[in-house]
Amino acid sequence: LLTFLSSPVIVVHCSAWAIPDDMAKASVDGVKSTATAGFLAMKRGGSALDAVELSVRALEDNPTFDADHGAVLNTNGEVELDSIIMDGRTLAAGAVSSVKTISNPVSLARAVMEKTDHIMLTDRGANMFAESVGIPAVPTNTLVTECERTEREKAKNYAVEVKEGHDTVGAVAVDCSGNVACATSTGGIRNKMVGSGGYADNLSWAVSCTCHGESILKVTLARLFHVEQGKRAPEAVEVSLRYMGDRVRGGGAILVSRTGEWAAKFTTERMAWAAVEREVLWYGLNPKEEFKETLRQ
Amino acid sequence: MRSMMYTSGHRLVVMSYSAGFCSCPALTQQWFQAGFLVVTTSSPKNVLNIRHWVNQDTSISILIFKLCGHPMSPCVTQTSLNLFRIRSLNRFTCLTISLSRASLADMLPVLVVHGGAGFIPKERVQMSCAGVQAAVRGGYSKLQGQGSAMDAVVEAVTLLENDHHYNAGLGSVLNAKGEVEMDAIVMDGRYLASGAVSAVRKVANPVQLARLVMDKTSHLCLTGEGASQFARSMGVPEVPEESLITEYARMRWKKNLAADANPVECQMGKMGTVGAVAVDAEGNIACATSTGGMLNKMEGRVGDTACIGCGGYADNRVGAVSPTGEGEAIMKVTLARLILFHMEQGRSVEAAADEALAYMKDRVGGLGGVVVVDPQGEWSVRFSSLQMAWAAAQQQTLHYGLYTGEHFTQNIDDPY
Numbered sequence: 001l002l003t004f005l006s007s008p009v010i011v012v013h014c015s016a017w018a019i020p021d022d023m024a025k026a027s028v029d030g031v032k033s034t035a036t037a038g039f040l041a042m043k044r045g046g047s048a049l050d051a052v053e054l055s056v057r058a059l060e061d062n063p064t065f066d067a068d069h070g071a072v073l074n075t076n077g078e079v080e081l082d083s084i085i086m087d088g089r090t091l092a093a094g095a096v097s098s099v100k101t102i103s104n105p106v107s108l109a110r111a112v113m114e115k116t117d118h119i120m121l122t123d124r125g126a127n128m129f130a131e132s133v134g135i136p137a138v139p140t141n142t143l144v145t146e147c148e149r150t151e152r153e154k155a156k157n158y159a160v161e162v163k164e165g166h167d168t169v170g171a172v173a174v175d176c177s178g179n180v181a182c183a184t185s186t187g188g189i190r191n192k193m194v195g196s197g198g199y200a201d202n203l204s205w206a207v208s209c210t211c212h213g214e215s216i217l218k219v220t221l222a223r224l225f226h227v228e229q230g231k232r233a234p235e236a237v238e239v240s241l242r243y244m245g246d247r248v249r250g251g252g253a254i255l256v257s258r259t260g261e262w263a264a265k266f267t268t269e270r271m272a273w274a275a276v277e278r279e280v281l282w283y284g285l286n287p288k289e290e291f292k293e294t295l296r297q
Numbered sequence: 298m299r300s301m302m303y304t305s306g307h308r309l310v311v312m313s314y315s316a317g318f319c320s321c322p323a324l325t326q327q328w329f330q331a332g333f334l335v336v337t338t339s340s341p342k343n344v345l346n347i348r349h350w351v352n353q354d355t356s357i358s359i360l361i362f363k364l365c366g367h368p369m370s371p372c373v374t375q376t377s378l379n380l381f382r383i384r385s386l387n388r389f390t391c392l393t394i395s396l397s398r399a400s401l402a403d404m405l406p407v408l409v410v411h412g413g414a415g416f417i418p419k420e421r422v423q424m425s426c427a428g429v430q431a432a433v434r435g436g437y438s439k440l441q442g443q444g445s446a447m448d449a450v451v452e453a454v455t456l457l458e459n460d461h462h463y464n465a466g467l468g469s470v471l472n473a474k475g476e477v478e479m480d481a482i483v484m485d486g487r488y489l490a491s492g493a494v495s496a497v498r499k500v501a502n503p504v505q506l507a508r509l510v511m512d513k514t515s516h517l518c519l520t521g522e523g524a525s526q527f528a529r530s531m532g533v534p535e536v537p538e539e540s541l542i543t544e545y546a547r548m549r550w551k552k553n554l555a556a557d558a559n560p561v562e563c564q565m566g567k568m569g570t571v572g573a574v575a576v577d578a579e580g581n582i583a584c585a586t587s588t589g590g591m592l593n594k595m596e597g598r599v600g601d602t603a604c605i606g607c608g609g610y611a612d613n614r615v616g617a618v619s620p621t622g623e624g625e626a627i628m629k630v631t632l633a634r635l636i637l638f639h640m641e642q643g644r645s646v647e648a649a650a651d652e653a654l655a656y657m658k659d660r661v662g663g664l665g666g667v668v669v670v671d672p673q674g675e676w677s678v679r680f681s682s683l684q685m686a687w688a689a690a691q692q693q694t695l696h697y698g699l700y701t702g703e704h705f706t707q708n709i710d711d712p713y
Contacts, residue, residue, distance in 0.1 A: 090661075091661055092629070095599075097518075097520055116595060117625070118594065118595055120598065120599040122521050122599050123522055124596065125521075126597050128596060129596075199631070214516060214517050217606075218605070223635075
């Protein structure tokens with residue numbers, strides 16, 4: 001299946017939820033710069049897989065987003081991270097769940113994909129594997145912001161979790177060879193199962209989803225797009241999100257096809273997203289927004 | 298009007314088209330409980346084509362009411378298997394379509410159970426078959442006692458976890474370090490509720506812990522140490538790891554450690570993942586799957602079983618699937634969800650499973666097996682491996698088999 005595209009395409013998001021105004025600018029700036037970096041990497045000959053890993057690493061390192069350096073604490077006061085990466089060419093995938101003290105779980109997920117016969121490692125086993133491939137552990141306090149510690153102190157008084165865990169980050173890309181890839185990473189509620197938080201298949205799309213993880217899992221959101229193969233990208237996302245809204249609740253998703261079509265849609269209040277195609281940078285935050293600017297290199 | 302005896306999940310797709318006829322948006326993809334589909338048209342016109350999409354032994358009677366509510370003799374012609382043309386008379390405003398499925402009441406409840414797809418060595422064949430039959434009887438008796446589909450699948454899988462001949466609970470294969478880490482999932486087709494545990498240690502029945510995750514938390518999956526903490530908080534007793542390890546499992550583990558071990562040969566003969574799908578008398582659908590995972594896997598490896606859409610999926614509107622086989626391959630194609638997609642497109646329970654298994658073999662080179670059920674109580678057992686021990690119970694009949702093409706039946710009340 002060989003397609004040659006005139007331009008690679010990348011779309012990134014940092015979670016679909018009611019992003020507060022004081023975080024809005026940082027969120028939008030973050031996704032814009034990340035999308036730009038991922039696009040340039042592909043222009044220089046990098047693969048879609050490299051681009052999505054690089055983008056999600058950048059988003060993980062950005063403390064505005066929950067995914068890693070702004071991660072939500074669990075009830076034990078620890079940081080637990082999930083991540084998935086998938087290669088649309090071979091359907092190879094790597095995922096980690098509940099890893100602690102790792103700076104960039106998406107890279108660990110890629111190592112699972114490329115260095116083991118497995119797809120997913122969890123908990124202690126995932127951390128042991130990280131050690132075995134030389135990925136360093138970092139102390140928890142570098143992964144937790146002051147803001148999160150305060151929030152957690154407040155929430156401690158409640159028996160049930162009050163914080164839903166926001167700020168999943170993700171990226172999808174198609175490179176000049178027509179290969180698609182996706183990657184998603186979060187410190188929030190788990191949704192990193194294959195087919196839910198992300199899925200990539202050269203025959204259809206690469207998708208990365210966000211919002212309430214449990215709802216995404218119930219409808220295996222990323223995999224829904226398989227059915228929508230005949231549709232244009234924006235319609236496919238809308239139909240799938242509407243289905244999810246009907247059966248559970250709202251969410252957000254980005255997708256890209258091997259022919260370079262892309263979409264970023266959400267049925268939550270906001271989702272910060274950015275896309276680059278043919279030297280044009282698109283981005284938005286509120287529903288229906290689609291701003292564009294020429295790419296600054 | 299014929300009597301209605303069908304349950305939720307009965308699907309009618311109605312399309313109406315003819316010049317000037319406004320199609321009712323409410324009609325497309327209607328799912329209904331009581332059995333009536335009432336359509337109000339906005340513009341009375343002459344011809345209404347209605348296509349239905351249900352099983353062959355469903356009959357449709359279509360009545361047309363005039364504005365004042367009196368029935369008129371319908372002018373209905375069946376133009377093909379699924380297409381009815383109604384030449385209405387002037388000014389009809391209400392069209393009632395009723396479906397009756399005389400035999401549906403007999404098709405439910407139903408339970409299908411598997412004990413793993415793979416290669417079962419001769420000396421273990423008999424116990425493997427006996428175990429699934431005992432499990433299906435145990436689960437089916439729950440259904441007959443007005444239990445739910447979820448109760449039935451959890452009961453069946455619990456019995457298989459307790460049976461040391463299977464790779465689940467007691468008898469689980471060992472990871473690279475010689476320890477037991479188990480995955481399990483349950484899913485309830487009513488609200489798409491689900492619960493799963495991955496890489497959990499020292500519990501006798503992971504499927505029951507998965508059900509607790511579904512019932513008692515707002516999450517869908519707990520893993521490793523977190524899952525153990527949750528088990529403790531639920532009063533689920535911790536069992537010594539030794540109590541889950543059999544001589545057979547240890548022997549296979551040791552064999553696989555040898556430097557010259559043939560990995561293919563070592564995976565053979567492992568007893569498989571276990572699972573079940575069911576539809577109860579109310580028409581609710583559920584699935585459950587449980588496994589010790591892959592022989593000599595890396596510590597912390599999670600396979601398809603704990604992943605919703607891969608190791609299991611249940612939806613009252615479409616059906617349920619519980620797979621077994623090469624876990625990584627199943628994940629790459631999200632096998633359970635894929636089969637249900639095909640069923641949503643109109644494939645039968647057999648064709649959907651065959652197509653998905655062939656795709657998995659073709660695209661990612663993996664073999665496996667599935668048990669599938671749909672809301673009407675149709676079920677299938679398909680596998681691309683050499684064998685899969687399975688059993689099903691429906692209408693007082695016990696069905697079972699091991700090799701491809703085998704399908705034995707006997708009265709369920711007859712002794713083993």
